[in-house]
Amino acid sequence: MSPFLARLAAIWIAACLLFTGQALTAPQRADAADPGYLMTHFVGEGETGQQLYFSHSTDGLRWKDLNGGGMTLRSTVGTRGVRDPALVRSPGGDKYWIIATDLCIGCGQSWDDAINRGSRNLVVWESTDLVNWSAPRLLNVAGAIPDGRNAWAPEAIWNPATNDYVLYWATNVPLDGKTKHRIYYARTSDFRSITTPQIYIDRPGTQELIDTQIVEMPAGVGSHRYVRASGDGQITLEGSNSILGTWTRLGDLSGIGLTGSQVEGPMWMKFRDRNEWALYLDQYASGRGYMPVTTTNPSASGTYRLPASGGYDMGGNKKRHGSILTLTAAEESRVLARWADTPAKRLQSFNFQDRYVRHANLDVRIDQNITGPDAQFRPRPGLAGSGTVSFESVNFPGYFLRHSNYDFQLVRNDGTAQFAADATFRQVAGLADATWSSFQSYNHPDRYIRHYAYQLRLDPITTATARGDATFRATN
Template sequence: MRHTLPRVGYLLAAVLLLAASFQVAGQRTASAQEKYTGYLMAHFTGEHADGEQIYLSHSDDGRHWNDLNDGRPVLRSTVGTRGVRDPALIRSPKGDRYWIIATDLHIGSGTSWGDAANRGSTSIVVWESSDLVNWSKPRLLDVAGDIPDAGNAWAPEAIYDPATDDYVVYWTTNSTVDGLKKGRIWYARTSDFRSITTPEIYIDRPGDQGIIDTQIIEVPDSAGGWRYYRASGDGQLTIEAGDSILGDWTRLGDLSHMGLTGSDVEGPMWAKSNDSNEWSLWLDQYATGRGYMPLASADLGSTRNFVRIDDYHLGGTHKRHGSILNLTKAEEKRTLTEWPHRPVHRLQSFNYQGRYVRHADFGVRLDADVKPAEDAQFRLVPGLADHSARHVSFESQNYPGYYLRHSDFGFSLERDDGSRLFAEDATFRQEDGLADASWSSFRSYNYPDRYLRHRDFQLRLEPVTDATGRADATFRLTS
């Protein structure tokens, strides 16, 4: 027997349904209605000490990046393997909640790639924040533990699904299905990044071809003809398009016509320009170790529309597989206030003005035509032993946490060991230049009768008693 609803009931139900849809739509678009003014990149830097942690970088234009927190990790994992890779930044639709999710993997601790892929962590690491600055302690979310024969859980990503008002989390797991073990993309749903639904296969390539590093971007105006685009590493760098996250996807092509395959690049990162109808696809040149490179397109409907971009700069740290978040003005202000970018300088010699202080194999000398240029770049930070005005320490641009330090009155680039002696050896008082007051000289903190100077192009700490010494101890800070 069919039950009918009176007409008034239908009208009331329709009104309530319409109101609810407007409310949900408003929640989804609240943050998108604010103008974006900057960009934030989360990444790791490599398998070296501290490399497998969370680093942040900022850009005004989406092409030129500055390291935040003076190139040091912003977040450290204290759970699981105590190392993280492949971080993804997620913002809630209302812009009131943020998450960072990352691979629980620490190759730098001595783990082999074979063990990591076949007997590794099945969890991902999660941080949560309400303001993009103050983050929770890291926690583990076991995403692949229910997958039979799961060997790992790598390169996690998440995207908000308006159809269900929750998030689709997806990642790569190396596991056996129908007798074949390989990497497949799995997915599950979550509303809080604390619990998930039962994982299911999301993307599976034919035969024994594995897949990894999928990242999806939403294009609200369907630029190129589709609402969603995803890039994956599956032997090629494959681009696909679809109109729903878990619906059908169409292969648009790959980047082999640009000389870029899965043997050359990995870790694709999508980013939308704040100022134009252009999309960037950043690719990690892992095979050559050169870090990220950007491609750009104003029409994502064909892989033939991508072009290489040459005018870009990645800052001082080596940036590996991560993600990019467009920032509102308020988000950008909070981020830069918490982790200000301090400019880098070179120390130019007064009497050999074509030469600059640089480190090489952790020794310190004066050279011309320094390559790589970052070896001659330092941040002037408050003195490690004395934070008062004019006391400074010289932190390496490309080895954050390493400082110019004297020992037996010679100089080397050394990592801060936290000791009082190190702090004193690495602290100097910046004064008017001994040979020219418009330049600078640097007096030792713990040997105040001695200055930083060069002799035979080696950096020394010595007393200054004559005109030659005054010239040798005079430097200019240049950009």
């Protein structure tokens, strides 16, 4: 071959190799633009910390608080607090549930109460789209367990062998001379009724077990179809080929310096673009919330690695025991739109400028010098029409200012067209001062939001006094 042809052949081969390399790496670059992940969790103690919060990540390691860092769902049943939420998607992707511990420490309930005289219920929400959720309801799971004293840290996984969900949780119960938390399970198809609870995991002696979560493995990875991580003095790893079958101990995370005395609340997440998993662990002993350890084979305890410095970012809120859902593009679009970072505002009265709109026992009025969450609302795009506004409560998410019989209350959105119309307003120039605002009813355009005897009403505005009553300013 002549030197020219040899050089030409070399250039052609190099170009082919370059093209091949680009073809091999292109799917990874495309995956980077794929939808991300949704985490549901709680953030701490007290009646606001023990509620539901959502966070989003594009890469599974760097998280952004949704809804401006505010709660996304609030329990109004049972103890009126929730911890340890699990987010469950149906196999068809057409239904979702959140199940959580009915527990509110410091809200009139102590740890001793919760351990020995706690709620036997779980709190359940349902949705068909991840953004419109039912009112919370209670599901009694431990009432059928003789002397069952609580129900904590629920999880659920679809079981193809039985065509329903295995729902599992921890209950403190005296049995065989030992009073401790064991993991129980029941089967359910709808999270409304369950089979008789059975013991699922019971460690020897007095060893308690509260937190456990199962992840399903893809074919060809590891030694088992399912792997579970449990907090039982260690973070113990077990494997099985059947959710309700025999489980084999695979090891623990003591080799990387993590035990159950330091971390709890194991939470699995598979990276969508590669065979790698994060096992998030709640650093409860140091009060620092979640951190990820990663592995390419959850079945092999020696493959787990601590995160590199700066390798993850949990966002502004502390994130505690929850679960992660890998989103589809449609799910992500809906979630990010619904819980956009809309700043909270107060509505200040024009003619009583030391007073602000607030709710009290779900009634709505103007009160003096109110700065707390009862007087904070997120102005959302109007529920009934474009170019309008609806006002969602900060501390009762999903509840909006709504008129009924021309009186105002804070009411949970029931998804009906009537609710949307009653909770929607047009923001116009202030009737008493054009630099302020007035809010015209969407479905009664001859009426405006106004206060009368400090109560919020929907009235026709015909006098100078009424114009002042119907004028407000959105302020921080």
